[in-house]
Amino acid sequence: MNAPEKLDQLLAVTRAPLPASAKGAIAGSRPDIRVPVRDVRLTNGRTASLYDTSGPYTDPQADIDVRRGLGSVRAPWIAERGDTECYEGRLAHIGDDGGKQGGQGAERIAQLRADAAGLQRQPRRARAGANHTGNVTQMHYARRGIVTPEMEYVALRENGRLEWTRELLGDARREARRRGNPLGATIPDVITPEFVRGEVAKGRAIIPANINHPEIEPMIIGRNFRVKINANIGNSAVTSSIEEEVEKLVWSIRWGADTVMDLSTGKNIHTTRDWIVRNSPVPIGTVPIYQALEKVGGVAEDLTWDIFRDTLIEQAEQGVDYFTIHAGVRLPFIHLTAERVTGIVSRGGSIMAKWCIAHHQESFLYTHFEDICDIMKAYDVSFSLGDGLRPGCAADANDEAQFAELRTLGELTQVAWKHDVQTMIEGPGHVPMHMIQANMTEQLKHCHEAPFYTLGPLTIDIAPGYDHIASAIGAAMIGWMGTAMLCYVTPKEHLGLPDRDDVKQGIIAYKIAAHAADVAKGHPAARARDDAISHARFEFRWEDQFNLGLDPDTAREFHDETLPKDSSKTAHFCSMCGPKFCSMKITQEVREFAAAKGLSEADALRAGMMEKSKEFAAQGGEFYIPITKI
Amino acid sequence: MNAPEKLDQLLAVTRAPLPASAKGAIAGSRPDIRVPVRDVRLTNGRTASLYDTSGPYTDPQADIDVRRGLGSVRAPWIAERGDTECYEGRLAHIGDDGGKQGGQGAERIAQLRADAAGLQRQPRRARAGANHTGNVTQMHYARRGIVTPEMEYVALRENGRLEWTRELLGDARREARRRGNPLGATIPDVITPEFVRGEVAKGRAIIPANINHPEIEPMIIGRNFRVKINANIGNSAVTSSIEEEVEKLVWSIRWGADTVMDLSTGKNIHTTRDWIVRNSPVPIGTVPIYQALEKVGGVAEDLTWDIFRDTLIEQAEQGVDYFTIHAGVRLPFIHLTAERVTGIVSRGGSIMAKWCIAHHQESFLYTHFEDICDIMKAYDVSFSLGDGLRPGCAADANDEAQFAELRTLGELTQVAWKHDVQTMIEGPGHVPMHMIQANMTEQLKHCHEAPFYTLGPLTIDIAPGYDHIASAIGAAMIGWMGTAMLCYVTPKEHLGLPDRDDVKQGIIAYKIAAHAADVAKGHPAARARDDAISHARFEFRWEDQFNLGLDPDTAREFHDETLPKDSSKTAHFCSMCGPKFCSMKITQEVREFAAAKGLSEADALRAGMMEKSKEFAAQGGEFYIPITKI
Helix, strand or coil: CCHHHHHHHHHHHHCCCCCCEEEEEEECCCCCCEEEEEEEECCCCCEEEEECCCHHHHCCCCCCCCCCCCCCCCHHHHHHHCCEEECCCCCCEHHHHCCCCCCCCHHHHHHHHHHCHHHCCCCEEECCCCCCCCCCCHHHHHHCCCCCHHHHHHHHHHHCCHHHHHHHHCCHHHHHHHCCCCCCCCCCCCCCHHHHHHHHHHCCEECCCCCCCCCCCCCCEECCCCCEEEEEECCCCCCCCHHHHHHHHHHHHHHCCCEEEECCCCCCHHHHHHHHHHCCCCCEEECHHHHHHHHCCCCHHHCCHHHHHHHHHHHHHHCCCEEEECCCCCHHHHHHHCCCCCCCCCHHHHHHHHHHHHHCCCCHHHHCHHHHHHHHHHHCCEEEECCCCCCCCHHHCCCHHHHHHHHHHHHHHHHHHHCCCCEEEEECCECCHHHHHHHHHHHHHHCCCCCEEEECCECCCCCCCCHHHHHHHHHHHHHHHCCCEEECCCCCCCCCCCCHHHHHHHHHHHHHHHHHHHHHHCCCCCHHHHHHHHHHHHCCCHHHHHHHCCCHHHHHHHHHHHCCCHHHHCCCCCCCCCCCCCHHHHHHHHHHHHHHCCCCHHHHHHCCCCCCCHHHCCCCCCCCCEHHHC | CCHHHHHHHHHHHHCCCCCCEEEEEEECCCCCCEEEEEEEECCCCCEEEEECCCHHHHCCCCCCCCCCCCCCCCHHHHHHHCCEEECCCCCCEHHHHCCCCCCCCHHHHHHHHHHCHHHCCCCEEECCCCCCCCCCCHHHHHHCCCCCHHHHHHHHHHHCCHHHHHHHHCCHHHHHHHCCCCCCCCCCCCCCHHHHHHHHHHCCEECCCCCCCCCCCCCCEECCCCCEEEEEECCCCCCCCHHHHHHHHHHHHHHCCCEEEECCCCCCHHHHHHHHHHCCCCCEEECHHHHHHHHCCCCHHHCCHHHHHHHHHHHHHHCCCEEEECCCCCHHHHHHHCCCCCCCCCHHHHHHHHHHHHHCCCCHHHHCHHHHHHHHHHHCCEEEECCCCCCCCHHHCCCHHHHHHHHHHHHHHHHHHHCCCCEEEEECCECCHHHHHHHHHHHHHHCCCCCEEEECCECCCCCCCCHHHHHHHHHHHHHHHCCCEEECCCCCCCCCCCCHHHHHHHHHHHHHHHHHHHHHHCCCCCHHHHHHHHHHHHCCCHHHHHHHCCCHHHHHHHHHHHCCCHHHHCCCCCCCCCCCCCHHHHHHHHHHHHHHCCCCHHHHHHCCCCCCCCCCCCCCCCCCCEHHHC
8 A cells, every 4th residue: 555545544443523513614804714614403493513623634625635735725815915836846855855975765756756746736936126135924914904805804713603602692691701801901892803903013923824834724812812732753763653743633623733843853754844844734833953963864063044044035935833943042142051950951052053063153043044044935824933941840940041042033023024024023931930920021021922833841850641631721821821822742842752532532531721721821712612511511411512612532431431321411410420419400490480480489599488399399208217227 | 240350450551669669668756657759769779769650559468458448658657646436427318429400310320329338437536525516627726736646647758868869969059040939938948747737837838638548648838838739530320430530530540649639529429439538548639519410400699608518518527638618609799700701611610600600599509618618627628618610711811810819819818718728719711821929929918828729720722632731831920929729720721621632631731830830949959850751761771761750651662662672772863863873972982082081071172181082083085976967
């Protein structure tokens, strides 16, 4: 079986729509703006409408062939702006797929390329003017007052179906309590395209959207929008294959990943990326230094600006939407890590530290930062300024190395903004709860409100095997405080490469953290889903409880372990308490009792008019007998 | 196979010591005070010493027979106080094991009683004086200035092995950063018996320790001590057996449960409790109204004070250490729940609400509260004042029903303290992140710093199947803010009764939350374990990383999925990044490079003296070739 066939098999599993769900669309101002939502049919006849990251994969109508890639949502929008040109692009090199001077046989590489032939696109870049590099970033448009289709798209996407949330949250009495504490965020009741434009223009939000990735369904990352999550996939030298990685992509977005980073470091790194980008409806991020290092056979000190630059262009042409660039790992900061318990724990950071020390030179990422900006703006690749000096344990949290780098990232943000390049800032790592707020405060202060994109943070170090939980605590807190995107952590963190189930566990933990943050911030669309599931819970609509949850399959499976029958899906109890002890059942009985008397329960109770009814009468008698008498 | 044999088989699995661990003891001021610790042998020749809740079960030397029960740690302490007396005790009734008027056959009950014959103890109670009920509570002693052996025991237990933590945390430079933000807690560097006495006297901490449960290894619950966790077990009408419940007890304390609540509601409720209490080295809590309701055949309105009182005495004689009593569910508060989305979600709360409405009378738990205190103080049973009106969803959080009850619990706390009865207060439930602080603030204010014991809180409602995570976020936060004990939530919450693996998942999630809170509060003994594991991580001591973690088995299993060989347990990389991209390896190389030159890395870097070495020299050459040329 060759690779694409194996992939088709893998994908078949993950293409089924989620239970009781249909792909819906919110129509925009023009026919080609159709924002996907997941419409969930409830058993009470209503429909709940949820944010949907899964792309066309969960649409049974969609004709998908992973050998050709997805359709191009954005192609007309990019074309009609008239500021880009197709060109021949960079030549493919044997080193692009890892291994110096042909570490793999030419035959194997030829086969890989042939398999991926249907995925090739001619690259596009900004048309340069007479005296300047072209600029096609969303920030560039925003600053010139242009509302792009991408901006309208994300506005509609953030709101979701307003009618649904309004129906559910219309009760004014609860409104006051429902609205969160935004801690400085300024989220309007309804997100307009103009609001999006303003946020992108100010640099407070980014829309990662490379012009060579027209397949994406645009999304936005910023403090005044829903908190997003990123899932990492990618092969390593030790394990995994292209097929598995593409399937992990589809699997990740099924459970809610808003962006996916391809962190491949092994062989076939270029070709894996072709497969991933062409089949991804969500923005793809990479750490280009990983591929650059493969090109120099893994020897950090052999890296050069030219090799790195060539890698940026290679990946920009493929359509990568954001690059992690560790330009804040500067020579003078490295000694600050010398007394740390775990030193430098970022792969990119340690590679650059080694380079700086070997050459005793300032990092070429820092010295060539404006050259990098020139590339970014020609394709609209966004910066994710990497935190190469993030702490790797609680003992190293919030130290001078970390904050010196953060301040540098703030400097670089202003350089990037000079070029209208969209920019977000990466953050830690390992931070105990009481030190989290300082991270957010310093980031807002030094990085001028550019979106923060944090890994966790992990609040403790003693939970290997459960670091998705240890970090979801920190992620929820920092998300509430203002972080725009949370990079997930899987149960395998610190132990090994995540498999398919680990990816799902990590994503669900981070959807929990992101949603907890949205609710706490008072995002107007967030709480509707909680209230819908709570109503279902009180009304014993078990199917709706499952289907409105983050993972309907697992919820159903857990319920059915003890009560598998269909009849128990409408039963007024579950196996937790059984029928006699079901508090919700008892509460309903109380309410029914009041209603039967033609009174509202509240009135009845308030007026003290509730009488002891016959059905409530004591049955009396000797109902227990000393055991000695039997 | 009869029940005890099946139980022996089940227990065999869980009696093995955790990997590389041995039962150690901290010696107290008298030979019979020996506080257990888990000593973990590290591969670098050192020993880490951890708080140990697992009791004698993990001691291979201990001779344990579940038919006889555990040895009596506290028997001499209780006896020598000379203020108690043995007495015949209450007669056993057929209704004690559930089912009105012998729902089960007399034969079955006789068999159950015979199996549990070796577990029977003659009950003990406070000796009454001429004009007063006797009082044997730890609070009573504390207020008279007496430091009991129990108080010394918990002081030693809280500190752990001071020499170990001091060795690890001696570095003054990190001290400032390590110390947390106690948010009003006042935790001394070393806990003394006198400090414990003071906290118990003030009511800020409790030592749940029924004089009829001499088997426990005492522990303390209070804001100025380690945050504790509780695990719930218990059969329900729908599922599970005595054997499974006893095994779940042993399993729970193996993973770190500090107390266990037996929430059985099904048949054999009395006998199950005999098995659990006699075999438990941790305090056992119950909700007596559950058994009382069984005695009246599940008809809430048939409950009476006499039946409830009889049930309290029955359970106090068996040795239950704390009772959840929903005395704050008062008649005038019930109407406040009428407009809630999920009404009353506490089982005990809904039972009492139904009783109050049916009789249109004030709750007998409230009107008889001082009578209850008289029972509590005669056995030293602690109050866990139940939050019967806790919110069951985000929409109902922090409403008037909840806070009206909380204020009542504060009133009752002062009544309990008048009788020197130890008291803690139960708390929610479902609370979004931004509303958590108010819960803690109100509790501290209205309940006079009595320990807070919260269930979660769950921060969102949309994660059925993962509510251990959704609630661990809230639990960690409220633990940091001052909650003394966290009641765990398992993945099965809202869906079904937890099995063995669910119990473990819930406990680990809550150990994470509790430890995150301890670190944030700056508990002096907490961070040592994090630092020990971080050192192991940096030094690639894989075995130590596993063994210092909360769940060594899972950590090892995850690591071995991709790198199963023994040699990879000392390998300087893992499957996550592989050897080339291992940041810790690269950092170490940088440090070794500096050391080889006879310089400390920091000095070398600071002085700018790091030279470009031969081994770091660029290898040059054309290392990548256009693919078109191959």
